[in-house]
Every structure is written in structure tokens, then in C-alpha cells.
Amino acid sequence: MKKLINKPLDFVRESLEGMALAHPDLIHVNYDPAFVYRADAPVHGKVAIISGGGSGHEPMHNGFVGMGMLDAACPGEVFTSPTPDQMLAAAKKVDGGAGILYIVKNYSGDVMNFEMATELAFSEGIRVLNILVDDDVAVKDSLYTQGRRGVGTTVLAEKICGAAAEQGYSLQQVADLCRRVNLNGRSIGMALTSCTVPAKGTPTFELGDREIEMGIGIHGEPGRERTNIKSADEITQILTLSILEDSPYKRVVREWDEHKQEWVDVELIDPVFNKGDRLLAFVNSMGGTPLSELYIVYRKLAEICDQHGLQIVRNLIGPYITSLDMQGCSITLLKLDDEMIRLWDAPVKTANLRWSI
Amino acid sequence: MKKLINKPLDFVRESLEGMALAHPDLIHVNYDPAFVYRADAPVHGKVAIISGGGSGHEPMHNGFVGMGMLDAACPGEVFTSPTPDQMLAAAKKVDGGAGILYIVKNYSGDVMNFEMATELAFSEGIRVLNILVDDDVAVKDSLYTQGRRGVGTTVLAEKICGAAAEQGYSLQQVADLCRRVNLNGRSIGMALTSCTVPAKGTPTFELGDREIEMGIGIHGEPGRERTNIKSADEITQILTLSILEDSPYKRVVREWDEHKQEWVDVELIDPVFNKGDRLLAFVNSMGGTPLSELYIVYRKLAEICDQHGLQIVRNLIGPYITSLDMQGCSITLLKLDDEMIRLWDAPVKTANLRWSI
Numbered sequence: 001m002k003k004l005i006n007k008p009l010d011f012v013r014e015s016l017e018g019m020a021l022a023h024p025d026l027i028h029v030n031y032d033p034a035f036v037y038r039a040d041a042p043v044h045g046k047v048a049i050i051s052g053g054g055s056g057h058e059p060m061h062n063g064f065v066g067m068g069m070l071d072a073a074c075p076g077e078v079f080t081s082p083t084p085d086q087m088l089a090a091a092k093k094v095d096g097g098a099g100i101l102y103i104v105k106n107y108s109g110d111v112m113n114f115e116m117a118t119e120l121a122f123s124e125g126i127r128v129l130n131i132l133v134d135d136d137v138a139v140k141d142s143l144y145t146q147g148r149r150g151v152g153t154t155v156l157a158e159k160i161c162g163a164a165a166e167q168g169y170s171l172q173q174v175a176d177l178c179r180r181v182n183l184n185g186r187s188i189g190m191a192l193t194s195c196t197v198p199a200k201g202t203p204t205f206e207l208g209d210r211e212i213e214m215g216i217g218i219h220g221e222p223g224r225e226r227t228n229i230k231s232a233d234e235i236t237q238i239l240t241l242s243i244l245e246d247s248p249y250k251r252v253v254r255e256w257d258e259h260k261q262e263w264v265d266v267e268l269i270d271p272v273f274n275k276g277d278r279l280l281a282f283v284n285s286m287g288g289t290p291l292s293e294l295y296i297v298y299r300k301l302a303e304i305c306d307q308h309g310l311q312i313v314r315n316l317i318g319p320y321i322t323s324l325d326m327q328g329c330s331i332t333l334l335k336l337d338d339e340m341i342r343l344w345d346a347p348v349k350t351a352n353l354r355w356s357i
Numbered sequence: 358m359k360k361l362i363n364k365p366l367d368f369v370r371e372s373l374e375g376m377a378l379a380h381p382d383l384i385h386v387n388y389d390p391a392f393v394y395r396a397d398a399p400v401h402g403k404v405a406i407i408s409g410g411g412s413g414h415e416p417m418h419n420g421f422v423g424m425g426m427l428d429a430a431c432p433g434e435v436f437t438s439p440t441p442d443q444m445l446a447a448a449k450k451v452d453g454g455a456g457i458l459y460i461v462k463n464y465s466g467d468v469m470n471f472e473m474a475t476e477l478a479f480s481e482g483i484r485v486l487n488i489l490v491d492d493d494v495a496v497k498d499s500l501y502t503q504g505r506r507g508v509g510t511t512v513l514a515e516k517i518c519g520a521a522a523e524q525g526y527s528l529q530q531v532a533d534l535c536r537r538v539n540l541n542g543r544s545i546g547m548a549l550t551s552c553t554v555p556a557k558g559t560p561t562f563e564l565g566d567r568e569i570e571m572g573i574g575i576h577g578e579p580g581r582e583r584t585n586i587k588s589a590d591e592i593t594q595i596l597t598l599s600i601l602e603d604s605p606y607k608r609v610v611r612e613w614d615e616h617k618q619e620w621v622d623v624e625l626i627d628p629v630f631n632k633g634d635r636l637l638a639f640v641n642s643m644g645g646t647p648l649s650e651l652y653i654v655y656r657k658l659a660e661i662c663d664q665h666g667l668q669i670v671r672n673l674i675g676p677y678i679t680s681l682d683m684q685g686c687s688i689t690l691l692k693l694d695d696e697m698i699r700l701w702d703a704p705v706k707t708a709n710l711r712w713s714i
Contacts, residue, residue, distance in 0.1 A: 002549040002569065004589040004650035004686060011653070014589075018652030021659045022672050058649040192359040212359065232361040232371075288645040290679055291709070292368070292415040293361035295375030302378045315379050318709075319676070322647055325684065329361060347713075352648070352675075356704075356713035 001201040003325070008198035012055045012077055019062060023351045026066045033083065035090040036062045037072040042096040047165040047174050048072070050090050051103040051158055053110050054079040056197070057218055060155055060321045063352030069162035070350070071100075078197050078324070079219045081109030087117030091126050099127035099171030103157055103178060105150030106134035115263070118256050129171055131178040132253050133157055135185045135332070137246045138215030138223050147251050149217050152282050152332030153185030155320045156344075159353065163346035175255075181340065183270050186243045189330030190223070190235060191216040191286060195323045214238060218286075218323045218330075232293065236300035239331045244273055244308060273335060275309035280344065282315065282332035287322035289329055294318065297329055305333075314344055320353070358558040360682070365555035369412045369434055376419060380708045383423045390440065392447040393419045394429040399453040404522040404531050405429070407447050408460040408515055410467050411436040413554070414575055417512055417678040420709030426519035427707070428457075435554050435681070436576045438466030444474030448483050456484035456528030460514055460535060462507030463491035472620070475613050486528055488535040489610050490514055492542045492689070494603045495572030495580050504608050506574050509639050509689030510542030512677045513701075516710065520703035532612075538697065540627050543600045546687030547580070547592060548573040548643060552680045571595060575643075575680045575687075589650065593657035596688045601665055605629055630692060632666035637701065639672065639689035644679035646686055651675065654686055662690075671701055677710070 005011050013031065020029040029036050035052070042048065051061045052074030061073035072090035076082035091100050100121065104114040114130050121128040133150035142149055161178045169177065191213045194203035204220035207213060212230070215223025230238075249270040257264045273279075283298045285291070294317050305312050313336060321330070336344070347356040362368050370388065377386040386393050392409070399405065408418045409431030418430035429447035433439035448457050457478065461471040471487050478485040490507035499506055518535045526534065548570045551560035561577035564570060569587070572580025587595075606627040614621045630636075640655045642648070651674050662669050670693060678687070693701070704713040 002567070002586050002684070004549070004592065004646060004654055006588045006590050006653065011649070014656055015649045015652045018654070018656035018659075022652065022655050022674055055649070058647060058652075063648065192361070210359070229359050231363045233363050235361065287647040288682060288684070289361060290415060290644040290682055291420065291676070292372045292413070292681070295372045295379065295415075296363065296368070297361055297375070298379050299371055299375035302375075317379055319648070324649070325645060325647055327359070327645070327682065354712050 001196050003198060005198055011198045012075060016075065019351065026349065026351055030089065033086040033089050035072050035074045035086050036065045037090060037093050038065055041071055041094040044096045045098055046096045047098045047169060047171050048094040048096055048100045049103060049158065049162055049165055050074065050087065050094065050100055052082045052087060053105050054081060056324045057321050059352035064158050064350050066350035068166050068346055068348035069158055069353065078199065081107065081113050084113045084116040084120055087114060088120045091121045091128060095126050101161065101171065101174050101178060102128060102130040103154065103161065104130055104132050105154050106132050106147055107144045107149065108146060109144065127171060127258060128256065129175040130256055131175055131182065133182045135182060135187045137186050137242055138188045142217055143221040144219065148249065151189065151218055152187035152284055152321055152330050153182055153334060156185060156280060156282060156332065156334050157181040159348060160340055160343045162348065163343035166346065181334065183268060184335040185332060186246055187330055187332040188239050188242045189216050189218065189286065189328060190214045190239060191326055191328035193288065193327040195220055195287065195326035197324065216328060218321060220323065232296045233300045236297045237304060240301055240304045243331065243333050248272055271335065273310060278311050278313045278336045279305060280314040280334040280336055281305065281312045283317045284321055284330045284332065285319035286326035286328040286330065287319055288325045288327035291318060294329060301331060314341065358553050360555060362555055368555045369432060373432065376708065383706065383708055387446065390443040390446050392429050392431045392443050393422045394447060394450050395422055398428055398451040401453045402455055403453045404455045404526060404528050405451040405453055405457045406460060406515065406519055406522055407431065407444065407451065407457055409439045409444060410462050411438060413681045414678050416709035421515050421707050423707030425523050425703055425705035426515055426710065435556065438464065438470050441470045441473040441477060444471060445477045448478045448485060452483050458518065458528065458531050458535060459485060459487040460511065460518065461487055461489050462511050463489050463504055464501045464506065465503060466501065484528060484615060485613065486532040487613055488532050488539065490539045492539060492544045494543050494599055495545045499574055500578040501576065505606065508546065508575055509544040509641055509678055509687050510539055510691060513542060513637060513639060513689065513691050514538040516705060517697055517700045519705065520700035523703065538691065540625060541692040542689060543603055544687055544689040545596050545599045546573050546575065546643065546685060547571045547596060548683055548685035550645065550684040552577055552644065552683035554681065573685060575678060577680065589653045590657045593654045594661060597658055597661045600688065600690050601630055628692065630667060635668050635670045635693045636662060637671040637691040637693055638662065638669045640674045641678055641687045641689065642676035643683040643685040643687065644676055645682045645684035648675060651686060658688060671698065
């Protein structure tokens, strides 16, 4: 293993220390328990948005803490769920009195711990709602996951909901919006190479010199198919059609009901994409794939969307939800409405996503 | 070779096509000869800034075209200088009547072709000045280079000079500023792995499983030393001290003299860094190294600068001047003055660098 690290066990902490040193105007870091939070937290009267998950997917989530996006992020060890005490401590730190939304990627550990944190926060008088992201069309049920995995749509949900919170949406409104973003977003990824977890020191899986894995998970979980290397156009075609031809996905998720004070089952069905839909197209690097190649993927993606009568009106291209040093990419398509477009365009100022009007 | 590409020979063109599709609000692309230019070019009365060089270093330079940075970028084939006709055509397209600054990285092919383009532009009545960037302290004279190579400071010069041009600086003022940024900036890089040029299909050089190369060039040119893998802290220490302990670097460069209408020799000497200096610290990924590792490097870099009484007042951390899929990093330190800080902070809106006040 060759990486720019010191002791593998210090990887997450030292990376956080570097972030804290680099961006003191934007974020502060609490180390025990570990969470990154807005330098100006709590923002009084604003719904606070917290996400988190295993480390190794940077810039998600730490790099998205700041004005217009997350109020806090809870990083676990590499590919390991953060713990409820991190999520609770973060909630206490950033609670501005208007409640907190936990945005949770659908992995068993994350789901369990965020649910526990939700109950703990409730018992301490902090209003919390939690919304799952389960947008990966590649496989149903996977290593670490019941149902579909949460991937690229998470980044888009954090941006859109962050803007909504900034504009004064109520907790219930932000939660409803987050659910809607998740329902309208679909993703799928692929790997050219494995990633290497620092503490393990060897590749998570083996791919031959001419092998790729379609439908890979962001922790190297098995995908749909291991196949011979194909051209960027062929790969993009397979990924994009997997999304466009995905059937309505029906599942039941658990959400916290503030009034009943209990978990309730919510049945969700993804709408399909239709001719004339406006899309946000997100082409993401798995970490080791350079920008030049992402634009080659985007080129074909734009062509296919055009052929299907789908209009890409916004895009995001770069490494935003990664898998350490894995080479490969993922594509996320999000069906937009006017409200989502307005919120996407709203200013954001974080360490790793930043723009203004 | 596993990459997200189609035919290797289409790599540059297809990546440009993807960029053009993704950012029609910011840039347009001319394909024959190839250059990327601001969608609103020419900006009348503003000095235009043009850079360029071999492809494979994305987002540099194409991703830096837009308000507050470059007016045009001329991409060559991978690791191959663009040609004078590209540079001349770009100059004609973006000339707003206030003259053009060519920012040229010090590689023999780039230098020769930008000099030729300067003369061609002059003969067509377009005012052009050209400034070299030669900031790599690793080695003097190298594959493709007489003197020091131009690397990370190029990104900073493009941002700072771009802001100056936006604020109405004259051509001579922008050129003088660019020269000053180059003199005050020093860089050095290292590689954990080689890069693979698409048309070649095999790694440019070989590194063993536990070998790294210190002082690497952005085309995989040999560096100072091939050594065993070290910790991130040790690597950062070696890189940083190479910069801080660099002697004043004296050389003669050629610049175009508008009044004499000829090339003149200009003697330049880099100032050294002194206690109390304010720095911009730029930690750059070579392409395949993820953000999490860059922050570990930044952490140690900040500590060393602090120990030396140097104050990091601005930073840039991410993949900005890359070498295809190479894993590794580079560090650039730029000694700032009030004017440079003000210009660094000024708004910028390009595909891959974007912020507002």
C-alpha cells in the first residue's frame, strides 16, 4: 500500500486535523466524539442538517459543512458507521431551536445508529427527523445494506436541503423535500480498480488488468457484473440505461413520527423518468479517476439523455462521493422541479463545494 | 491500461466536447485549432489572459477559463505543447483591445511556440506580452526543460492575474504582477505511482511496490530521488524543506519588449522566504490521490510553516494541476503581499475554480 498517510489508525483524525487547520473560517472540529460543524453554529431559528457515515468518501460529508449545506457531519472510521454519541453530540452543538434533519445513507450500521441518535435526541428535548437516501439502482440488498444503497443522491440532497434550511423552511418541510429528492434521484457506479483501506493495507477486492466491475458500491461492495474493460461510451451507455430503464422502486422505510413519538413505516415508490423531464446530471469520480475522463463520460451521458428527450439543466462533475483511491465513476440523475432548481442554485460556502449566484 | 476513454487519440477532443456540453454558460470550445474561451469573450477594454500547454493536467488550464481567471486556454495533445496557430487564434478571439498576456510554463516546446505566437500576434497588430513560470525547485534542467519547470505557481498566477485584469490593470501591470507571482512562488512534487498516457497505454515510468519518486515532474520527468515509501509527515517535511531552504534562484529569461519590438533578456532572482512572511499554501493532488490524504499533508505543512515563523493566510487544497492518473502530491508556497491577497480573494467563476466574496 502506498498512500500519503502516517499510521493507518490515525488516518481519519489527521485528515480532520488538516481540515480544521485549513478552513477555520468555515468549520470547527470536535474530536471526542468526532464531528465537524459550522464555525457559526448554532444558527438560531434555522433547521440544522446533519449527515455522516464512514470516512473514505471525502469530500462527502465533512467537506460539505458550511453555509447553505450541512450544519454538521459525523465521520466514522474508514467505511465504518459513526456512533450515536457522535450524532447526538453534533445535534446538541448545532441545534438552533428549529429542529434537526439527519440525512442517512442506507447502510445497516448508519441506519441503526442514526435511529438510536434520533431517539436519544428526542429524549433530550431536541426535535429530530431522519430521512434515508437509497438511490443506487445497481443491486437490491448488498453487503452492509438491506434494500438499495445510498450513494450520489446524498450529495444533491445535502445541497438542496441545506439551501432550503437556509431559506427558513420548517423541519417537516426540509424532511419532505429530502424524501422527494431521494425519490427522484437514481445512481449507479463502476470501478476500474479497487480501493485500499489504510488499516487493511491490501486492495478490498481484486480486478484483473482488463477487468472492471459494473454497479460497484462505494465501499467496494460487489456490483452487478464483472466484465472486460469497455470503452467510456459503452460504460456510460450501460450505466445510464440502468438508471433510465429502472422500474418504479417500491419499499418501506422507517421514519420518526414526532407526534406519535414512535417509528412508523412509510411506503415509498420512485417515479420513473419521462420524456421532457429536467435533470441534474452528476458525474462523480470514485477518487482516483481524473477530471478529464469524467468529461468524456459526461459527453456520452448528455448524448443519451438528449436521445431520450431528457433535458440536463444542471450538472455536477468531479470527485464528491469517493471510495478512497478507487478508479471509476458513478452517474446520478436527479429529476428536478422548479423548487429544487432554485435551491440547487442558491449560494453555498463549504470547504469543497462553493458558489454564489 | 484501464481508463474511462474511447480511442486514445480522441481523448483530448472528447474531453473538450464534454466540457463544452457541461459549461455552455461559461465557456465555448473551438476545435480547429483547439482552444477554450470565455463565453463572453472578447471583454472590451480588458487585458486578456491566455495560457495553455499539453493536456493531461486538468483542470489546468481549460477548467480555469472564465470570469476572473483565463480568457482562453490552448490545450495540446497529452503532454505535448500546443501550436502557435492555436495561441494566435485564441488571441484573436479574446482580444478586447487592451492586449494579451500569455502565461507560459517553462517547457521547451511551450516556450518556443508561445514565443512564435507572440511574434505572429504582434505582426497582426495584437499586443502580446509573455511571462514564464519556472517555479519547480526539484531540479534544474530536466526532460523537456531548460532551467526550472513550471508547475503549481501557474495556477496561482492565473488566478491572481485574472483578477487583476478584471479590475482594469494595464497589460504591463498584469505582466509585471505575473512575473512577481512567479518569483515569489516555489513548488515541488512527488509521485507514489506513475501516470499512463492514453496513446502509449503503459506507465510512463516504473515504481516498485514500496518506491516513491521525490521531485517528480508533471509529465513524469525524473525527480531528485527515488526512495522507499515514507510516512506522509516525512514526505511533507522533505518537500517543504526543499522549498524553504531553496537558495535565491538566478536565471535569465526572454521577454518580449513591445517598444524595442524584440526579445530581451531579463535577469530574475527569486527572493527567499523569511520569518513573518505571509504565504498561500497550495497542496495539490497529482490526479489519483484523494482529498483525505491531501489534508494529512496540509496538517504537517501547516506545522512546519508555523515552526519557521511563516504564516499561512490562504490555502488551496485539491486536484488543480495534475498528471493524468498519477498518485502523489505537490506543494506550492507563494509569498503574498497585500495586493496579491486582495486579488486572490476576488471573485472567480470558471468550470473548476469558483468563488465569490
